[in-house]
Amino acid sequence: MVRNAMPSAIDANTYQYNFDPIPMDEPPIDADTFNHYFHKPHLADLSAVWIERFPQLHDVSLFYSPNRPPSWGFEIMETRNFLLFAIMNLIGLLLSGLVAFLSARFLKDKSTGVAIGSWLTATQALVLAILFWYWTN
Numbered sequence: 001m002v003r004n005a006m007p008s009a010i011d012a013n014t015y016q017y018n019f020d021p022i023p024m025d026e027p028p029i030d031a032d033t034f035n036h037y038f039h040k041p042h043l044a045d046l047s048a049v050w051i052e053r054f055p056q057l058h059d060v061s062l063f064y065s066p067n068r069p070p071s072w073g074f075e076i077m078e079t080r081n082f083l084l085f086a087i088m089n090l091i092g093l094l095l096s097g098l099v100a101f102l103s104a105r106f107l108k109d110k111s112t113g114v115a116i117g118s119w120l121t122a123t124q125a126l127v128l129a130i131l132f133w134y135w136t137n
Contacts (some may be wrong), residue, residue: 081120092120096117099116099117100114
């Protein structure tokens with residue numbers, strides 16, 4: 001569903017929204033800067049120019065107003081970190097290969113090393129799949 005991200009000039013006048021410029025033709029802040037200050041709010045400079053670009057409802061409460069004005073907000077879309085998942089998978093595969101190599105070398109039995117490496121690889125894939133499923137739900 002496509003929605004207007006900012007109040008129109010008519011809504012700004014009707015419902016007493018304060019922001020500059022009216023109408024807003026561009027986003028008030030780019031996504032990278034928003035994410036930076038969202039995760040590290042103590043670093044935000046409150047005198048920044050883009051603060052004035054966020055609509056503020058003046059002298060009206062969204063909760064107690066009989067004629068509730070249309071409100072707006074942020075829609076934060078999170079994505080899966082597939083790079084982290086791939087790196088964790090690669091590290092697990094390298095470690096299971098190293099354990100398989102060392103066990104085959106020190107036990108002097110290649111079939112045992114292959115069996116240990118296969119079990120570790122299967123277990124690592126299962127644990128990472130469960131972990132990734134947990135992260136996404």
